[in-house]
Amino acid sequence: MTTLTQPAKITLEKNIADKPRTLWSDVWRSFRRHRLAMVASVILVFIILMIVVGPLIWTLDPEYIDIVKAYSGMTPDHPLGADNLGRDTLARVMFGGRVSLLIGITAMAIAMTIGTLIGLLAGYFRALDNILMRITDLFLSLPLLPLLLVITLLFRDSLRSTFGPEVGIFILTVTVIGALGWMPTARLMRGEVLSVREREFVVAARSLGAGDWGILRLHILPNVLSPVIVSSTFSIASAIITESALSFLGLGFPPDFPTWGRLLFDGKDFLSLTPLMVIWPGLLISLTVLCVNFIGDGLRDALDPRLSRK
Amino acid sequence: MTQYIARRLLTAIPTLLAISFLIFAILELSPADPVGNLPLTIPAEVREQIRETMGVNDPFVVKYIKWLRQFLINEPINLFEKATGITLSDSETRLRILSWQTRSPIIDLIIERLPQTLWVVGTAYVWAVLLAIPIGVISAYRQYSIFDQIGTLISMIGFSVPTFFTGLLFVIIFSVQLKWFPSIYNTTLRVTDFESFIAQLRQMFMPVAVLTLFYTAQISRFTRSAMLDNLGQDYIRTARSKGVKERYVVLRHALRNSLIPVVTLIALGIPQVFQGAIVTEQIFRVNGLGQLLIIAVQSGDLPTVQTLTFIFAILIVMFNIIADVLYAFLDPRVHYS
Numbered sequence: 001m002t003t004l005t006q007p008a009k010i011t012l013e014k015n016i017a018d019k020p021r022t023l024w025s026d027v028w029r030s031f032r033r034h035r036l037a038m039v040a041s042v043i044l045v046f047i048i049l050m051i052v053v054g055p056l057i058w059t060l061d062p063e064y065i066d067i068v069k070a071y072s073g074m075t076p077d078h079p080l081g082a083d084n085l086g087r088d089t090l091a092r093v094m095f096g097g098r099v100s101l102l103i104g105i106t107a108m109a110i111a112m113t114i115g116t117l118i119g120l121l122a123g124y125f126r127a128l129d130n131i132l133m134r135i136t137d138l139f140l141s142l143p144l145l146p147l148l149l150v151i152t153l154l155f156r157d158s159l160r161s162t163f164g165p166e167v168g169i170f171i172l173t174v175t176v177i178g179a180l181g182w183m184p185t186a187r188l189m190r191g192e193v194l195s196v197r198e199r200e201f202v203v204a205a206r207s208l209g210a211g212d213w214g215i216l217r218l219h220i221l222p223n224v225l226s227p228v229i230v231s232s233t234f235s236i237a238s239a240i241i242t243e244s245a246l247s248f249l250g251l252g253f254p255p256d257f258p259t260w261g262r263l264l265f266d267g268k269d270f271l272s273l274t275p276l277m278v279i280w281p282g283l284l285i286s287l288t289v290l291c292v293n294f295i296g297d298g299l300r301d302a303l304d305p306r307l308s309r310k
Numbered sequence: 311m312t313q314y315i316a317r318r319l320l321t322a323i324p325t326l327l328a329i330s331f332l333i334f335a336i337l338e339l340s341p342a343d344p345v346g347n348l349p350l351t352i353p354a355e356v357r358e359q360i361r362e363t364m365g366v367n368d369p370f371v372v373k374y375i376k377w378l379r380q381f382l383i384n385e386p387i388n389l390f391e392k393a394t395g396i397t398l399s400d401s402e403t404r405l406r407i408l409s410w411q412t413r414s415p416i417i418d419l420i421i422e423r424l425p426q427t428l429w430v431v432g433t434a435y436v437w438a439v440l441l442a443i444p445i446g447v448i449s450a451y452r453q454y455s456i457f458d459q460i461g462t463l464i465s466m467i468g469f470s471v472p473t474f475f476t477g478l479l480f481v482i483i484f485s486v487q488l489k490w491f492p493s494i495y496n497t498t499l500r501v502t503d504f505e506s507f508i509a510q511l512r513q514m515f516m517p518v519a520v521l522t523l524f525y526t527a528q529i530s531r532f533t534r535s536a537m538l539d540n541l542g543q544d545y546i547r548t549a550r551s552k553g554v555k556e557r558y559v560v561l562r563h564a565l566r567n568s569l570i571p572v573v574t575l576i577a578l579g580i581p582q583v584f585q586g587a588i589v590t591e592q593i594f595r596v597n598g599l600g601q602l603l604i605i606a607v608q609s610g611d612l613p614t615v616q617t618l619t620f621i622f623a624i625l626i627v628m629f630n631i632i633a634d635v636l637y638a639f640l641d642p643r644v645h646y647s
Contacts, residue, residue, distance in 0.1 A: 138328055141630065143581075143622035145588055147333070149607045150615055154340045241472045245589055248474045249604060261474075268478055268593070271493075275482045282475035290470040 030302040037298020040291035047288055051097035054090075062091040062258060074276070081276035083266065093280050096258040100240055100285070103174055103259070107239035110178025112185060112232050119189020120224075124197060124216055133190065140183045148242065151176050152251045165254050173246065177239050185231050192224035226303035233296035237289045244285055260285045311638065318631045329623045330381075334374050337612050380407045381617065385417050411611045419602060420618070424584075426497060427591070427598030431583045434518045438525030439576055443569075445526070446533025450541060450568075451560060461530065468527025473520050477593040480516045491515050495596040517594045521587055525579070532575050536568040570640045577633040581625040 032038060065085045074081050080089040122132035152172060159168035196202065197220065205219050240260075246252045247261030248268075255266065260281040267277030348357070361367060368376075384406055390396075406415040445465075449458040485493040492513050501507050540546065541564050549559045588600035595601075599618065606614035638644045 138325060138332075141325060141329060141623055141626045142332070143585060143619055143626060146585070146603055146607075146615070146619045146622060147336070149588075149604070150619070151336060153607050153610075154336070237470065244472060245474060248589065249592060250608070264474060264478065271478065271482055272486045275486065278475075278478045278482065282478060286467075286471040286475055289472070290467060293466060293470050 027299075027302045031298050034298035034301055036294050037301075040294035040298070043287065044291040044295065047097070047284065047291070048101070051094050051101060054094040058090055058094065060088045060091045062087060062095045063256060064088070064091075080280050081274060083274070083277050084270050089276060089280055092258045092263060093260070093284060096260045096263050096281060097284060097288075099170075099253070099257070099259040100243060100261070101288070103170065103177075103243045104236040104240040106174045107177040107181065107243070108232055108235040110174060111181040111235050111239070112228060114178065115182035115185025115231075116189055116228055118182065118186040120193055120216055120221065122186065123190040123193025124212070124220065129190075132186075136183050136186050139180070142180070144180050145242075145245070148176055148180060148246065149249065149251060152246060156251075166257050169253050173243055173252065177242050181235060181239065181242075185228065185235070188227050188231060189224060192227055193220055196220055196223050230296055230300045230303060233292055233299060237292040237296070240285065240289055240292075311635075314638070315631070315635055318634065322627050322631060326624060326627055329627075330378065330620050331374065333616055333619050333623070334377065335370075337616050338370055338373070340610065340612060376405075377407065377613075377616065380405055381620065385415075388415075389417065407613050407617055409606070409611055409614045411606065411609055411614070416614050416617045419614070420599065420621070423597055423599050423602050426495075426596055427584065427600065430495075430514060430517050430591070430596050430598065431521060431587055433514065434521030434587075435525055435579070435583050437518065437522045438529055441522070442526045442529035443533050443572065446530040446572075447537055447560070447565060447568075449530070449534045450537030453538065458534075462534075465527040465531050468523045469531065472589075473524050473587060474589045474593060476523060477516070477520045477590055480520055481593070484516060493594065495594045497595075497597045517587075517590050517596055520590055520593075524587075528579075529572065529575065533568065533572050536571050537564060540564045540568045570637065573640065574633045574637050577629055577636055581622060581629050584625050585622050 065087055066082070067085060078088050078090065080093065082088055083092070118132050118136065122129045122136075155172055156169060159172045162168065163171060202215060202219055205215050210218075243252065243259065244261030244264065247259055248265045250265060252265075253259055253262050255262070258266075263281035264278055264285075267274075267281070270277055348360070352360075388406060407417070408414065409416050409419060412419065445461055449461045452458055481493045484490045490512075493516070495513050495517065496509075499506060499510055499513070501510050541560075546559060546564055549563050550556075554563070585600060588604060590596070591598045591600040592604060603615065603618050605611075606618065
């Protein structure tokens with residue numbers, strides 16, 4: 001018995017002496033054990049590096065037209081081939097990735113902000129609960145993709161003329177995807193807040209004279225953050241897919257402004273001539289979404305101690 | 311139970327009214343013009359008269375109520391007349407919701423296109439249910455086995471890879487390279503003999519396969535986690551210790567209980583079938599409801615978009631109620647009162 005307790009005590013003291021274990025170091029430790037999520041993170045970091053740093057190394061202009069090289073296969077000049085006008089696919093895919101990822105992240109941020117706010121308010125203030133949840137239910141009953149298409153079509157011209165074709169469409173796409181994507185987060189947050197609201201530490205804070213906003217910000221929000229983090233990863237994935245679907249249906253960015261979805265849309269008419277035009281952007285969308293989803297799975301397991309297996 | 315259903319149906323009415331108002335309001339902001347498609351030779355004042363007779367300049371509320379009356383009263387009466395052959399009073403003068411593009415009643419357009427959507431998307435959905443449940447059950451029963459790991463990976467891929475990419479990949483592989491299946495769905499094909507039946511099967515294969523992969527991934531993931539929940543329960547151990555055969559433990563005890571949430575999920579997915587997979591129909595040129603919507607959106611045909619979107623919303627609300635009722639019906643632990 002004593003021989004068993006002795007080493008345990010030593011490691012415990014060593015741990016305290018080294019540095020304190022924080023929530024994030026624990027999350028990282030258990031995240032590392034999720035093999036697929038780790039592989040996915042490595043691939044995602046690679047994709048991001050390629051998109052961000054790549055154009056500095058591969059300096060070919062994505063809009064440079066070299067009609068002689070049209071439909072070129074994979075050659076040293078064009079490692080991923082060239083499109084119907086001889087534009088370099090590698091350069092276009094890297095440029096398109098920047099736009100697609102930026103849209104995914106921005107739309108996610110909008111959806112998360114609205115969702116978190118509504119969830120917090122509905123869960124904490126009883127007076128608001130009913131009305132906010134009715135609104136959430138209403139939004140959940142809307143046919144989302146049809147509505148997305150319609151709104152994009154309606155407002156694209158006015159936004160285009162005020163902000164220019166690229167920025168206008170960017171603002172529109174991001175806002176619409178964000179504004180129609182907050183409902184699951186709001187529901188999730190409300191449930192979490194409801195379960196935290198009556199805990200002792202909240203009662204203690206209130207009895208010490210903390211105001212509602214202080215309690216929400218300092219005591220409740222940090223305790224309900226982990227589901228938000230998990231759902232934000234899935235939200236990036238779905239925003240990327242939604243943007244690509246919009247572009248694919250011809251309602252996204254203008255033709256000379258490549259995003260992954262737009263590249264697929266452009267390439268689908270040349271399937272028999274050069275399938276590479278479709279394969280690369282499609283592969284990148286799929287790989288990115290797959291990685292983000294796996295990371296989400298890993299984070300969920302890591303952040304929720306009840307789910308961690310064995 | 312009856313009381314619960316009645317209450318749900320009653321609360322659905324204000325929800326649907328709010329949705330219809332929202333859809334109508336968003337679309338009213340649109341700059342689309344009903345006479346935009348008419349020949350340019352028509353002089354401006356005649357155009358203005360046409361607009362006037364179409365009620366474009368009416369106040370918003372008047373337009374909304376008119377549309378609502380046509381949708382909720384005139385169209386159902388019309389459907390009833392068609393179905394039974396009984397003619398009610400003023401069937402000639404009754405106003406119907408007309409498409410700006412084709413100038414024909416939208417409900418007729420929808421009825422024309424519904425069969426294609428139901429055939430393609432519905433077949434895919436049925437296949438997905440038939441495939442997903444066994445896959446989910448085996449994956450859960452042999453958790454962490456090779457089958458489970460491959461199944462989980464494939465379902466994650468099916469879940470993450472968008473249909474517009476799988477669709478194009480299928481076209482590249484099966485129609486461009488192998489030339490097995492046509493890449494375009496021929497909607498004029500009539501199944502009259504064995505040969506045309508085979509042709510129909512061949513052209514349905516790719517869209518159905520793409521959608522089946524997508525739906526199977528979702529349902530099998532869900533089935534797996536529901537089965538895992540139930541296999542860890544005490545009553546399973548009790549059943550085993552009583553000496554119940556393993557087959558019965560899995561199929562009678564665990565599966566029956568796991569199917570409760572799965573059935574709900576399947577019910578919730580049915581509105582998607584009617585919406586027609588918009589993207590997939592676009593790739594394979596299936597002239598279903600999804601394609602009707604896209605064409606209407608692209609040509610600014612407001613009444614068609616309004617009507618279609620509202621029908622989709624009704625389906626979503628209805629199947630939400632059906633799913634809840636089904637849940638209460640199947641699971642004796644759930645009581646709605």
